[in-house]
Amino acid sequence: MERSSSTSVGLVGAGIISGVHVPYIRKAGADVVAIADADLGAANDLADRFDVQRTYADAGSMLAAEELDVVHVLTPPHTHAEIAVNALEAGVHVVVEKPAALSVEEVNRMVAAADKAGRMLCVDHNRLFDPVMLEARRLVADGVLGDLVGVESYQAGHASERAWLSQLTGGGLGDLLPHPLYLQLAFLGPVDELQAWAFDRRDEKGPRELRVLMKSGDVSGMLTISMNAHPQSNTLRLYGTRMTVDVNLNNMTIIRRVVRNVPKLIGKSLPNLEEAWQLFSQTGRSTVEFLTGKTRFYPGMGNLLSRFYSAVDEGGESPVSVDEARSVVDVTQQIWAAIAKDGDGAGR
Amino acid sequence: MKVFVTGSTGFLGARVVSQLCGAGHDVTALVRAGSDSTELEGQGATVVYGELENVDGFAASLEGCGGVIHAGAHVQTSGDWSVFHNSNVLGTHRLIEASVAAGVRRFVHVSSLGIFELGRGRSEIEVDEEQAYDRKPLLRGHYTRSKIHADRAAMAALKSGAPVVVVRPGVLYGPGRPLFRGRVSKRLGPLRLVVSRASYPVPICYVENAAEALVLAATTPGVDGQVFNLVDDSALRQREYFSLLAAAESSGAKVVYLPPALLLPAIRAVAFLFKLLKRRQWTPAYQFERSARNASYSNTRAREILGWSATVATDEALRRSADAGK
Numbered sequence: 001m002e003r004s005s006s007t008s009v010g011l012v013g014a015g016i017i018s019g020v021h022v023p024y025i026r027k028a029g030a031d032v033v034a035i036a037d038a039d040l041g042a043a044n045d046l047a048d049r050f051d052v053q054r055t056y057a058d059a060g061s062m063l064a065a066e067e068l069d070v071v072h073v074l075t076p077p078h079t080h081a082e083i084a085v086n087a088l089e090a091g092v093h094v095v096v097e098k099p100a101a102l103s104v105e106e107v108n109r110m111v112a113a114a115d116k117a118g119r120m121l122c123v124d125h126n127r128l129f130d131p132v133m134l135e136a137r138r139l140v141a142d143g144v145l146g147d148l149v150g151v152e153s154y155q156a157g158h159a160s161e162r163a164w165l166s167q168l169t170g171g172g173l174g175d176l177l178p179h180p181l182y183l184q185l186a187f188l189g190p191v192d193e194l195q196a197w198a199f200d201r202r203d204e205k206g207p208r209e210l211r212v213l214m215k216s217g218d219v220s221g222m223l224t225i226s227m228n229a230h231p232q233s234n235t236l237r238l239y240g241t242r243m244t245v246d247v248n249l250n251n252m253t254i255i256r257r258v259v260r261n262v263p264k265l266i267g268k269s270l271p272n273l274e275e276a277w278q279l280f281s282q283t284g285r286s287t288v289e290f291l292t293g294k295t296r297f298y299p300g301m302g303n304l305l306s307r308f309y310s311a312v313d314e315g316g317e318s319p320v321s322v323d324e325a326r327s328v329v330d331v332t333q334q335i336w337a338a339i340a341k342d343g344d345g346a347g348r
Numbered sequence: 349m350k351v352f353v354t355g356s357t358g359f360l361g362a363r364v365v366s367q368l369c370g371a372g373h374d375v376t377a378l379v380r381a382g383s384d385s386t387e388l389e390g391q392g393a394t395v396v397y398g399e400l401e402n403v404d405g406f407a408a409s410l411e412g413c414g415g416v417i418h419a420g421a422h423v424q425t426s427g428d429w430s431v432f433h434n435s436n437v438l439g440t441h442r443l444i445e446a447s448v449a450a451g452v453r454r455f456v457h458v459s460s461l462g463i464f465e466l467g468r469g470r471s472e473i474e475v476d477e478e479q480a481y482d483r484k485p486l487l488r489g490h491y492t493r494s495k496i497h498a499d500r501a502a503m504a505a506l507k508s509g510a511p512v513v514v515v516r517p518g519v520l521y522g523p524g525r526p527l528f529r530g531r532v533s534k535r536l537g538p539l540r541l542v543v544s545r546a547s548y549p550v551p552i553c554y555v556e557n558a559a560e561a562l563v564l565a566a567t568t569p570g571v572d573g574q575v576f577n578l579v580d581d582s583a584l585r586q587r588e589y590f591s592l593l594a595a596a597e598s599s600g601a602k603v604v605y606l607p608p609a610l611l612l613p614a615i616r617a618v619a620f621l622f623k624l625l626k627r628r629q630w631t632p633a634y635q636f637e638r639s640a641r642n643a644s645y646s647n648t649r650a651r652e653i654l655g656w657s658a659t660v661a662t663d664e665a666l667r668r669s670a671d672a673g674k
């Protein structure tokens with residue numbers, strides 16, 4: 001007995017992130033019918049966990065054997081382009097994990113294949129769809145923040161150990177970079193100037209610290225990744241002419257600061273009380289949502305995939321454009337090129 | 349035809365080899381180092397030593413074979429998962445790959461009827477070749493789980509266009525193995541308690557009949573990509589089976605059926621406590637629920653497409669098996 005579902009999905013890559021995709025695909029109303037992984041045991045383990053009927057040892061066999069509508073490419077970044085192009089040529093829509101690929105040239109090949117097949121290519125820039133980020137984007141888009149002046153992001157954390165990190169420029173730090181970068185670029189637009197520093201290479205797996213300074217027209221972006229700072233943190237701050245917005249992507253809170261025309265005496269304490277209140281009420285809400293299972297892990301991926309699958313069903317647009325996919329890969333290449341030019345130090 | 353047989357010293361594989369040799373085929377038999385191969389050689393089979401964990405080690409012997417019958421598997425009730433995975437899952441996958449590469453024109457994978465999802469409850473479920481795999485393979489033990497994964501590997505190749513045929517026999521019996529006495533049953537003095545209902549089907553297959561199906565699957569033209577569930581007699585019910593068994597053994601044990609529904613509440617209560625205390629599933633409960641299901645399996649496809657039928661009828665098959673046990 002096959003379950004009948006309008007949209008059939010196949011996964012390529014049954015690693016850590018695949019277990020996050022499956023429930024969200026199902027929540028979006030589609031069904032995962034097959035899994036391909038070069039490590040057949042990994043494919044079978046995932047199939048056991050999520051009751052998926054068929055597994056394959058390579059993406060090509062899966063594409064040949066199954067009638068799929070969508071393929072999720074969840075393999076290491078250096079393998080994305082080839083797998084995605086083959087899938088698009090087979091006529092399916094593709095969701096590809098971040099980063100879309102390792103070079104602009106690869107992304108262009110993927111986009112060309114998508115255009116030729118008339119299928120969507122959607123990169124999983126999941127954090128853009130976290131509820132707090134949706135709110136921040138709304139504040140900017142609706143002009144509530146005034147004109148945007150600058151974007152700052154700070155990420156302190158580490159990448160989980162996987163063999164393919166050595167194939168990625170910047171190693172573990174390079175694995176972390178796409179997230180803050182696509183968040184920044186969503187607000188900045190095309191980058192005209194860029195400086196980057198990478199340092200602390202004590203463990204040979206790549207740098208542990210990265211600073212990037214970008215300018216796009218009159219807006220600046222500052223990006224920090226630190227694998228030394230503790231505790232983990234992941235924040236994005238937007239400075240506007242009327243409002244400052246502080247997004248905490250770890251704790252899922254968003255704080256707005258506006259100019260208040262009040263007497264000096266309260267002027268010092270009112271903002272603190274306002275911040276405290278925002279934190280307090282959002283903490284309450286997010287705790288309830290977490291406990292009731294509404295937001296769990298990677299809530300942004302749930303929102304992104306629900307939009308993507310609506311677009312599959314109704315013929316709409318991908319929630320993440322191919323230009324966004326390309327610009328992240330493009331700026332990533334520029335960052336590492338700038339760093340390489342300067343040896344270990346600053347690049348310009 | 350030149351046929352390569354794995355599991356050739358096994359319960360089923362040995363019969364496959366003798367039937368093939370008897371029919372004048374040129375048989376190459378895969379044998380584990382250290383196994384006794386005199387009988388195989390006596391029948392005229394060529395013996396190749398190798399392990400399913402290392403298909404590359406014997407892949408050269410697949411050259412020139414028209415068919416492969418894969419009846420070999422690591423069959424144990426305990427041991428590390430990695431051993432089952434390497435020999436049964438990866439072994440099957442690589443053997444198919446190597447066979448295709450060697451130009452083999454037909455690959456017959458021997459699976460089992462134990463791999464399916466049966467659902468819950470008392471209603472009768474008709475299991476056909478399209479039935480989904482068990483939704484809880486982790487509760488099935490390493491062997492069955494590996495057979496599910498191996499079936500997936502064979503189906504993957506089949507669906508990608510490889511000349512694969514999958515045969516899934518029911519519970520195999522025959523001389524050299526204890527007779528089937530119900531999945532859950534106990535002898536109590538003059539009584540045999542069987543957890544089932546007299547009207548429930550008995551999905552068994554006599555080993556010689558199963559071997560015939562495999563030979564047909566390897567040699568019949570035009571059946572590439574077919575899947576066959578295999579039981580001797582789809583209509584065989586517990587009541588009839590146990591009376592045939594009593595006749596074959598001329599034993600007087602009276603069969604008493606314990607309706608599964610009667611025991612299920614107690615089993616579920618134990619399972620609940622077990623989960624509470626040990627924080628994991630009590631697997632016997634799941635296996636009990638499965639074995640108590642009223643599931644019937646059809647052999648229609650095997651009869652219609654392979655032209656197979658159970659040459660040895662159940663009464664005769666039981667008699668031969670019982671005699672061999674004496």
Ligand SMILES: NC(=O)c1ccc[n+]([C@@H]2O[C@H](COP(=O)([O-])OP(=O)(O)OC[C@H]3O[C@@H](n4cnc5c(N)ncnc54)[C@H](O)[C@@H]3O)[C@@H](O)[C@H]2O)c1
Nearest residue numbers: 013014015016017037038039042074075077079097098162
């Ligand atoms: N959006 C996020 O927040 C997020 C989080 C983690 C990982 N990721 C991304 O997801 C992707 C996978 O990461 P992961 O952590 O799951 O990695 P992983 O190493 O756990 O899993 C990768 C899997 O791909 C398989 N594989 C490798 N090459 C293959 C090929 N050519 N064909 C088929 N299978 C192949 C491997 O066997 C492995 O099982 C990466 O692009 C990574 O950047 C995204």
